Amino acid sequence: MDWTKQIGRYAIVMLLQVLLFNQLQLFGVCHPYIYVMCLLMMPITLPHSVDMVIGAVVGLIMDVFCNSLGIHMSACILLMFLRPYILGVIINDKERLTEQINQQTIGLVPLLKYAAILVAVHHLMVFALGAWSWYHIGFILIETLVSSVLTLVVLLGYNALRYR
Amino acid sequence: MQNLLKILLRYSNFLVFIVLEVAAFLLIGFNNPYPRSSVLSTANQVVAWQHEQVSEINGYFSLRHQNELLAEENAALRNQLSAIDSVQTGEALYYAAAKVVQMTTDEQHNYLTINRGSKDGIQRGQGVRNGDGVVGIVRTVGRNYSVVMPIINTHTNLSCRFAKNDYIGTLIWDGKNSRFAMLTDVAAHMVVNQGDTIITSGLSPVFPEGIPVGTVENSVLKEGDSYHTIRVRLHTDFKRLKYVEVIQNKHQNELEELNHGLD
Numbered sequence: 548m549d550w551t552k553q554i555g556r557y558a559i560v561m562l563l564q565v566l567l568f569n570q571l572q573l574f575g576v577c578h579p580y581i582y583v584m585c586l587l588m589m590p591i592t593l594p595h596s597v598d599m600v601i602g603a604v605v606g607l608i609m610d611v612f613c614n615s616l617g618i619h620m621s622a623c624i625l626l627m628f629l630r631p632y633i634l635g636v637i638i639n640d641k642e643r644l645t646e647q648i649n650q651q652t653i654g655l656v657p658l659l660k661y662a663a664i665l666v667a668v669h670h671l672m673v674f675a676l677g678a679w680s681w682y683h684i685g686f687i688l689i690e691t692l693v694s695s696v697l698t699l700v701v702l703l704g705y706n707a708l709r710y711r
Numbered sequence: 712m713q714n715l716l717k718i719l720l721r722y723s724n725f726l727v728f729i730v731l732e733v734a735a736f737l738l739i740g741f742n743n744p745y746p747r748s749s750v751l752s753t754a755n756q757v758v759a760w761q762h763e764q765v766s767e768i769n770g771y772f773s774l775r776h777q778n779e780l781l782a783e784e785n786a787a788l789r790n791q792l793s794a795i796d797s798v799q800t801g802e803a804l805y806y807a808a809a810k811v812v813q814m815t816t817d818e819q820h821n822y823l824t825i826n827r828g829s830k831d832g833i834q835r836g837q838g839v840r841n842g843d844g845v846v847g848i849v850r851t852v853g854r855n856y857s858v859v860m861p862i863i864n865t866h867t868n869l870s871c872r873f874a875k876n877d878y879i880g881t882l883i884w885d886g887k888n889s890r891f892a893m894l895t896d897v898a899a900h901m902v903v904n905q906g907d908t909i910i911t912s913g914l915s916p917v918f919p920e921g922i923p924v925g926t927v928e929n930s931v932l933k934e935g936d937s938y939h940t941i942r943v944r945l946h947t948d949f950k951r952l953k954y955v956e957v958i959q960n961k962h963q964n965e966l967e968e969l970n971h972g973l974d
Contacts, residue, residue, distance in 0.1 A: 566761075566765060570769065595727075596724050596727035599724075599728055600727075603731050603734070603735065607738075610738075612761065616741070617735045617737070617739035617740075617741075618735075618739060620731075620738065621732055621736060624728065624731045624732055624735060625728075628725075628728040676739065
């Protein structure tokens with residue numbers, strides 16, 4: 548795994564997130580967090596605990612920009628914690644996990660399943676913690692659905708262009 | 712003891728997860744309510760800079776709206792000014808802000824369309840100006856839109872005067888360049904200097920006196936000519952015209968009736 552490439556990708560995607568996607572104001576329910584695609588596509592070569600620390604750092608950086616200290620961090624930690632288990636369920640061939648996770652290496656449908664579950668969990672956690680009450684549960688679910696779909700569209704679009 | 716270590720090692724990932732999550736939730740707790748750490752929030756220099764840049768960019772998207780507000784405000788201010796002036800001059804002027812929705816500048820007979828019509832009190836023959844100077848005269852009035860003949864139309868015939876000595880001339884357009892017009896009927900004995908300011912004369916009810924028209928770019932007086940050929944650089948840049956104000960003279964109908972009565 549090429550680390551400079553990986554870090555460069557993180558920087559670009561985070562910038563996109565902060566400068567473009569954080570500015571989206573579609574009916575108040577659309578807040579896609581496309582930066583999770585970096586976490587999702589990272590190869591599973593590092594120890595699980597290190598993965599979670601990376602998730603924590605990425606989430607913390609995003610929190611600083613969103614003024615939501617701890618919220619993205621906890622969601623990203625959860626995402627990185629669940630990642631190998633979800634991936635293990637969806638694809639059986641563990642050999643392929645050493646590479647970067649994308650459309651080429653695991654296939655379109657497994658990628659979609661894997662990303663959909665984790666993106667939904669991440670977004671739900673972010674919105675639920677942001678609301679900090681179950682009173683708005685209906686709104687949170689709609690927000691999660693709409694935003695997750697948009698995040699997935701971006702993720703799959705990137706994959707379709709880059710890893711045909 | 713060995714068993715405990717085994718269990719810890721076996722579940723080490725889960726323990727890391729729990730520790731990290733606890734840290735995250737502690738941060739959420741710290742963050743809520745105030746005071747929050749200034750380094751880990753938008754008070755941070757870098758983050759504040761980013762937000763400033765973003766709001767700067769977003770500002771461009773609201774420029775159109777801001778412009779409309781400013782145009783309205785300009786018209787309102789001019790109305791207040793004309794209320795003060797009317798005490799002295801007896802003129803009763805009202806300004807209505809309008810937006811240019813369509814215009815041509817490269818033809819002989821240019822026209823522009825504004826988004827105000829009869830329902831806003833616009834009438835044929837009213838003058839149109841903007842912040843820089845004279846724009847034109849209303850020719851056709853619809854319910855919501857009006858067509859204005861700008862001074863860059865070869866039909867134009869605008870009575871003007873020099874600001875310095877009140878000498879009167881007629882402004883026409885030669886159909887060539889939207890930045891320049893010609894001032895005619897200025898007799899040869901008049902001394903014309905480059906940079907002289909031309910304003911409206913106030914001799915017609917269309918424009919009140921003193922609206923800026925342009926400045927003298929150059930003036931040619933050939934041997935034997937009895938009139939100057941004066942090129943005037945127009946104050947109004949028609950290629951960039953976006954917002955105008957229609958001048959509504961409350962006495963215009965009366966003045967026109969009087970003039971017609973003379974014919």
